[in-house]
Amino acid sequence: MQLGDFSAHVVVDGKELEEYDVVIDSPTAVTCFIASEEGKKFAIKWKCHTKIRRTIASGKVHVDGISCGRYSLGVGSLGDTTVHSCALFGTTSRDLIFSRLQLSDDDDLLHKEVPKDLGDISLTIEHGKLVKLLRPNRKSELCIPDERFHEKCKKATVHRVSFGPERDRKQSHHRFVANDDPQLVFVFKYRPLGVLQASGIAPKPDSVSFGSHHELNVNECEIDIRDGSYIADIKPVGLDGKIETLENELKRLRSLQAGTSQDRKPKRVKTEEPRLEKRPSFTPGEIIDLT
Numbered sequence: 001m002q003l004g005d006f007s008a009h010v011v012v013d014g015k016e017l018e019e020y021d022v023v024i025d026s027p028t029a030v031t032c033f034i035a036s037e038e039g040k041k042f043a044i045k046w047k048c049h050t051k052i053r054r055t056i057a058s059g060k061v062h063v064d065g066i067s068c069g070r071y072s073l074g075v076g077s078l079g080d081t082t083v084h085s086c087a088l089f090g091t092t093s094r095d096l097i098f099s100r101l102q103l104s105d106d107d108d109l110l111h112k113e114v115p116k117d118l119g120d121i122s123l124t125i126e127h128g129k130l131v132k133l134l135r136p137n138r139k140s141e142l143c144i145p146d147e148r149f150h151e152k153c154k155k156a157t158v159h160r161v162s163f164g165p166e167r168d169r170k171q172s173h174h175r176f177v178a179n180d181d182p183q184l185v186f187v188f189k190y191r192p193l194g195v196l197q198a199s200g201i202a203p204k205p206d207s208v209s210f211g212s213h214h215e216l217n218v219n220e221c222e223i224d225i226r227d228g229s230y231i232a233d234i235k236p237v238g239l240d241g242k243i244e245t246l247e248n249e250l251k252r253l254r255s256l257q258a259g260t261s262q263d264r265k266p267k268r269v270k271t272e273e274p275r276l277e278k279r280p281s282f283t284p285g286e287i288i289d290l291t
Helices: 193-198 239-263
Strands: 006-012 020-026 029-036 043-048 056-063 066-073 081-084 086-089 092-100 120-132 159-163 174-178 184-192
Touching: 006 120, 006 184, 029 193, 043 056, 043 120, 056 081, 056 174, 066 081, 159 184, 184 193
Parallel strands: 029 184, 066 086
Antiparallel strands: 006 043, 020 029, 043 081, 056 066, 056 120, 086 092, 092 159, 120 174, 120 184
């Protein structure tokens, strides 16, 4: 996606993820959907396309509403790029990983509100300057809220972002101070590919075969929100009809297979024992008259 002089993408295994249903909400905000895959690490890559950048640009990342620190681009020329591959917390960093949302039968979670930004990755680009700190940043720990939801609420989204093990990083001796320039906001709504295909956001494969890697996962398409504060933006379309059609086709094929097997059953052939001609017997030493 691109806004003004900046572009941004989510990267997995070194490749930019395809963006679906890109909507420019305003001159300073853009939204799209991307396909998430459970267990995959990801990064946010953003680039400045202006010929000369006269102020520092800083990108602040949030995942599921959790602040993950910021990366900055200094004053420079065309084409500078930065990759936000880790969540930064004081003197530690942690990988960003797509994971499965945890459901629970704990009744204490029945009335828990589903956050509106669950399933969102946002990048906010600001302009400003770096100010030297009198004291270096102290080590801070990531405070992750309990992201479990009651199973009766089903899935606001199938996936969430989790964080890898802590790694030490170099202390920062500066802090960023934004100026009055407008912020640019990029929002990536991540969902499993099957959910995006079922909702018509991502194109379906030309043919779907049993066991195919692109076969729709019905369990991942169950989306139902009981909390009024969150509006589900993805709903399964026509799944009941598709399931019924596939089940009927499967029954027909099994019936056809059973009939074919019956036709090919080998017929039993009655065999008769060979008729043996009865010959006269004689006693050794007996004289036989041949005349």
